[in-house]
Amino acid sequence: MLNMPLMALLLCCLSLGWTSAARAESLRIATEGAYPPFNYIDEQGNLVGFDVDIGKALCNSMKVHCDFVAVEWGKLLDGLEAGFYDVVLASMADTPERRNQALFTDTYYRSHSSFVGDPSRFADLSPVSLSKMRLAAESGTIQAAYLHSEYPGSVVVTPPTQPDVFTALARGEADLVLADSISILMFLKSPEGQQFDFINYPLDTSKLNSTAHIAVGKQHPELVQRINQAINNIRLNGDYDRINRKYFPFSVF
Structure with a gap:
């Protein structure tokens, strides 16, 4: 029979283990919240938009819970690097400068x-x-x-x-x-x-014809692969097309 101090220690460890597991199954997502129709705050104060819906679909595919937070554009990567959240989903292009602060997933939409x-x-x-x-x-x-x-x-x-x-x-x-x-x-x-x-027409230059990616903290390389698989999954199961049609009369992929 376990004595009381040992029982208390065991319960504490189990509690900490459960909390860590729960946290591992929760994805903290930052977006700007000021870039409609991709991400913005509606009249009820909710974060909404194409990016937010894509994030929810990805979390559903990965079977994790999503927590969204709005962060000023210029502070998004600094917060990611500091570990305040796990990913940035904010219509962000993958550039050499930004790779100094983050890892990037595959493309989730294309832009001109x-x-x-x-x-x-x-x-x-x-x-x-x-x-x-x-x-x-x-x-x-x-x-x-x-x-x-x-x-x-x-x-x-x-x-x-x-x-x-x-x-x-x-x-x-x-x-x-x-x-x-x-x-x-x-x-x-x-x-x-x-x-x-x-x-005139969209500018034809590689400096501007970009693709949007999800930025991931450098401490989570395994998360890049999970998100890449989820992007592929939502494109195959129809979720991506459904979200695309909700916001745009043409394909953005």
């Missing part, structure tokens, strides 16, 4: 970038033609980096969130916006976007 503005004012998008023009893109994105690199003669404006970028255009605080074509499409359907349109 375009300029949006007043089509009656702009046709030529060359750096010379756009010299002195105010060009806007969300801070910390590949679009912002592209503007700084390719349009040195322009005034580059980098608001902190994508809605802020479109607001700058609508208020006349920016002449053109460079953004993901899908987010532009959503903006053009809004009341604020009625007077604007795509300027």
Whole structure:
């Protein structure tokens, strides 16, 4: 028969073991919460959007519980590196710089970038033609980096969130916006976007034609493989297509 101190120790160990197992079956997912229709906060204060629904489908495939948290874009990878959450699911491109802080999964959607503005004012998008023009893109994105690199003669404006970028255009605080074509499409359907349109075709450059990936903490390489398998699973079982149709009239994969 176990004595009381030993029994207490055993119960404590069992409790800790159960807690660790439960935690292992819970995936902490960070997203920006300010990039509609991919991730945003609705009128009820809930995190919603394409990224969130994809995350839930992946967790269901992996048979784990999901906990979502909204984090400012510029702090997402720092928080991942610090271990505040397990993955970042926020329409993030896999770049050499970001690989210093995270591992990345396979692609879960593809994107192209375009300029949006007043089509009656702009046709030529060359750096010379756009010299002195105010060009806007969300801070910390590949679009912002592209503007700084390719349009040195322009005034580059980098608001902190994508809605802020479109607001700058609508208020006349920016002449053109460079953004993901899908987010532009959503903006053009809004009341604020009625007077604007795509300027020419999406930019044909490897610097902008990117794929979206899920960032995983470097301490969890095994999680990358699990998520990759889950991405494949939801594409095969129809969950991905169902979510795609909910948000877009065309395939984003």
